[in-house]
Amino acid sequence: MIRKSLISLIHVAASIQRWNDHIRPWNGFSELDKQAHKMVYAYVLGKCEGEGRYDRLKLLEGGIFEFLHRIVLTDIKPPIYHLLMKEKGEQINEWVLNELRGKTEGLKGDFYAKMCRYFIDESYAEKERKILHAAHYYATHWEFEVIYPQNRTTYDIEQVKKEVEKGLASCNTFDGYSHFSTNPNLKEFLSLIGKLRYQQRWSRAVRTPNTSVMGHMLIVAIMSYFVSLECDACRERLINNFFGGLFHDIPEVLTRDIVSPVKSSVKGLDYIIKDIEDQQMRKVIQPLVTEEIWKELEFFTQDEFASKIMIDGKRLTVSSDEINEKYNSGEFSPIDGELIRGCDHLSAYLEAYLSVKYGISSEQIQEGYHNLFQQYENRIIGSVDFGQLFDYFRI
Numbered sequence: 001m002i003r004k005s006l007i008s009l010i011h012v013a014a015s016i017q018r019w020n021d022h023i024r025p026w027n028g029f030s031e032l033d034k035q036a037h038k039m040v041y042a043y044v045l046g047k048c049e050g051e052g053r054y055d056r057l058k059l060l061e062g063g064i065f066e067f068l069h070r071i072v073l074t075d076i077k078p079p080i081y082h083l084l085m086k087e088k089g090e091q092i093n094e095w096v097l098n099e100l101r102g103k104t105e106g107l108k109g110d111f112y113a114k115m116c117r118y119f120i121d122e123s124y125a126e127k128e129r130k131i132l133h134a135a136h137y138y139a140t141h142w143e144f145e146v147i148y149p150q151n152r153t154t155y156d157i158e159q160v161k162k163e164v165e166k167g168l169a170s171c172n173t174f175d176g177y178s179h180f181s182t183n184p185n186l187k188e189f190l191s192l193i194g195k196l197r198y199q200q201r202w203s204r205a206v207r208t209p210n211t212s213v214m215g216h217m218l219i220v221a222i223m224s225y226f227v228s229l230e231c232d233a234c235r236e237r238l239i240n241n242f243f244g245g246l247f248h249d250i251p252e253v254l255t256r257d258i259v260s261p262v263k264s265s266v267k268g269l270d271y272i273i274k275d276i277e278d279q280q281m282r283k284v285i286q287p288l289v290t291e292e293i294w295k296e297l298e299f300f301t302q303d304e305f306a307s308k309i310m311i312d313g314k315r316l317t318v319s320s321d322e323i324n325e326k327y328n329s330g331e332f333s334p335i336d337g338e339l340i341r342g343c344d345h346l347s348a349y350l351e352a353y354l355s356v357k358y359g360i361s362s363e364q365i366q367e368g369y370h371n372l373f374q375q376y377e378n379r380i381i382g383s384v385d386f387g388q389l390f391d392y393f394r395i
Contacts, residue, residue, distance in 0.1 A: 011219065024147050058128045062129060196212060217246050304340065
């Protein structure tokens with residue numbers, strides 16, 4: 001069972017500001033955005049390592065474990081955090097796991113037990129830890145490159161620069177790292193994706209906390225993973241649903257967020273917009289990534305809210321109920337676009353809910369909140385009770 005407290009905890013990351021003792025972009029850098037960018041880096045670094053040389057499920061689960069760990073410890077400065085972990089890591093991990101127990105023990109798939117092992121047994125997911133370590137430093141370096149020019153006179157900035165560079169230098173611990181570090185196109189792709197940190201959700205409404213498209217994608221990815229656990233998804237389905245959620249909005253880096261009222265204002269406009277997005281993806285993103293990455297991005301982003309399987313190399317649209325009944329197996333490479341869509345709407349619903357709870361509302365926020373609740377009231381998708389998830393957050 002997915003608990004209300006766990007969903008609420010995930011959204012706390014949007015309020016944790018990074019580099020908050022430095023000059024930074026007006027909308028800041030949130031921990032949610034950093035963790036989202038980190039997971040995109042981890043995906044690409046894993047692809048550079050090569051299929052069969054690491055475990056994709058352990059990689060994404062490790063990313064979720066580290067994300068939750070970081071939220072519980074809030075915004076401790078990295079040097080202090082690393083010092084604390086060096087001196088008292090075992091006790092800190094034990095405290096964090098105790099804090100997360102009540103929020104995560106109800107999840108299927110032995111989630112809590114796996115998380116405990118991840119933080120207690122250093123030999124578990126060893127390769128995946130190395131990939132996530134590199135992803136962490138690359139995402140941090142991307143941020144630092146943005147803030148450094150404005151902070152040249154800030155106290156200790158050169159020491160921070162040395163620490164970031166030292167962190168990057170410590171990442172060459174797996175074969176795929178050298179392939180990535182010498183590939184400028186992949187770095188360009190990840191820098192491009194970083195622009196989603198600047199694109200604000202609900203751009204026509206004042207609300208708090210602000211969330212970016214980048215942060216929203218990670219929330220959808222994590223929730224897609226959790227709801228997939230609820231319907232006993234096979235391994236490949238868990239992986240596809242997480243990364244399908246993580247990448248579902250990347251065309252917006254090329255077109256910006258076109259709000260739903262605009263898409264639905266003219267009959268057929270949404271199809272035209274989708275066609276333009278596909279053209280831009282092929283024009284801008286395809287040349288920057290490997291063929292393997294491009295094929296997966298196509299699979300994730302074309303008809304991203306349709307549930308799909310692969311049979312004999314052909315993509316077929318089915319329902320999530322059908323996947324549960326007949327195609328819940330790795331051989332079909334199933335992905336639940338319907339579940340991802342439900343998590344996408346749940347994320348938007350929570351964004352509206354939190355703003356209203358914090359006392360900042362508007363006609364658009366109120367309308368979005370009530371429309372989404374009515375759409376999902378008593379609704380079940382692929383055996384997952386979305387009605388209950390939405391009902392957790394009734395005002």
